[in-house]
Amino acid sequence: MVAGSPVVFLDRDDTLVVDSGYIDHPDKVQLVSRAAEAVRRIGRAGFRVVVVSNQSGVARGYFDEARLNEVNDRMRTLLSRGGAELDGIYCCPFLDGPEAKVEAYRCASDLRKPLPGMLLQAAKDLNLDLSRSWMIGDSARDIEAGRSAGCRTILIRNGRADGAESAATLPDFSTRSIIEAAMIVERESDDDVVVRDEPLGGEGAGRAGDAEQTKLLAEIRDLLDRQQREAMHDDFSIRRLVGTLVQMLALVVAAWGVYAMFSGQPGHALTRFSLAVFLQLVTISMNSGDRSG
Numbered sequence: 001m002v003a004g005s006p007v008v009f010l011d012r013d014d015t016l017v018v019d020s021g022y023i024d025h026p027d028k029v030q031l032v033s034r035a036a037e038a039v040r041r042i043g044r045a046g047f048r049v050v051v052v053s054n055q056s057g058v059a060r061g062y063f064d065e066a067r068l069n070e071v072n073d074r075m076r077t078l079l080s081r082g083g084a085e086l087d088g089i090y091c092c093p094f095l096d097g098p099e100a101k102v103e104a105y106r107c108a109s110d111l112r113k114p115l116p117g118m119l120l121q122a123a124k125d126l127n128l129d130l131s132r133s134w135m136i137g138d139s140a141r142d143i144e145a146g147r148s149a150g151c152r153t154i155l156i157r158n159g160r161a162d163g164a165e166s167a168a169t170l171p172d173f174s175t176r177s178i179i180e181a182a183m184i185v186e187r188e189s190d191d192d193v194v195v196r197d198e199p200l201g202g203e204g205a206g207r208a209g210d211a212e213q214t215k216l217l218a219e220i221r222d223l224l225d226r227q228q229r230e231a232m233h234d235d236f237s238i239r240r241l242v243g244t245l246v247q248m249l250a251l252v253v254a255a256w257g258v259y260a261m262f263s264g265q266p267g268h269a270l271t272r273f274s275l276a277v278f279l280q281l282v283t284i285s286m287n288s289g290d291r292s293g
């Protein structure tokens with residue numbers, strides 16, 4: 001069997017999107033600062049990215065699953081505008097107890113964090129290697145679910161964490177933001193390549209690292225090329241605009257000279273023609289500069 005991929009599981013509310021209470025409409029979806037960049041960097045570090053989210057709002061009757069999907073779609077769209085793609089979104093709509101107003105969703109589900117059901121389901125669906133994986137979230141139940149699934153964990157301390165900390169909810173790392181969490185994953189997974197994979201994988205692991213590095217260098221080169229091209233393009237556009245304006249001015253001054261000639265002011269006409277010729281020369285020199293650039 002092919003070895004599974006490592007994954008970074010991400011909580012949704014207050015980890016990827018700003019939690020405005022129970023998000024019941026796509027228009028209320030707002031990414032937290034640098035969320036897309038964080039997801040992009042995690043993906044580039046060689047991880048799948050899967051969102052795992054308790055959405056008891058469905059059981060509570062605040063919104064249905066169709067609306068939940070619209071909200072998630074909106075999150076996907078906003079992320080992909082920032083160049084970030086998700087490999088999966090798992091939500092638990094269930095809740096046990098009297099607060100669950102919708103009968104069909106009233107049950108104790110092992111999908112609901114702090115239980116690891118969603119993580120285990122995703123691992124099965126997507127062939128993930130949980131032992132090389134991470135769970136990032138802002139609450140104790142995220143950490144507990146991650147630990148139960150055998151992942152390393154990062155707690156984002158945004159002041160809204162729920163639940164008391166115990167051995168089960170002690171994270172491997174804690175940070176203040178999703179982007180810092182992504183950087184920890186990058187840093188720690190670099191160590192993995194050297195420390196963990198090299199003695200076992202030997203050449204293979206080294207080649208994987210090289211390939212990753214080559215890809216990164218190629219991306220940097222592309223970016224620099226693109227910026228250079230854009231800068232040159234901007235420069236051309238400004239030159240052309242100024243050139244056109246000077247050319248128009250030359251024509252106006254020439255016309256003004258013709259007017260002076262016919263209204264019996266040859267002195268003025270000569271001055272204006274000279275000025276028009278000068279402006280025309282400026283235009284020509286600008287255009288030739290344009291071509292050589």
Ligand SMILES: [Mg+2]
Nearest residue numbers: 011013014138
């Ligand atoms: Mg949360």
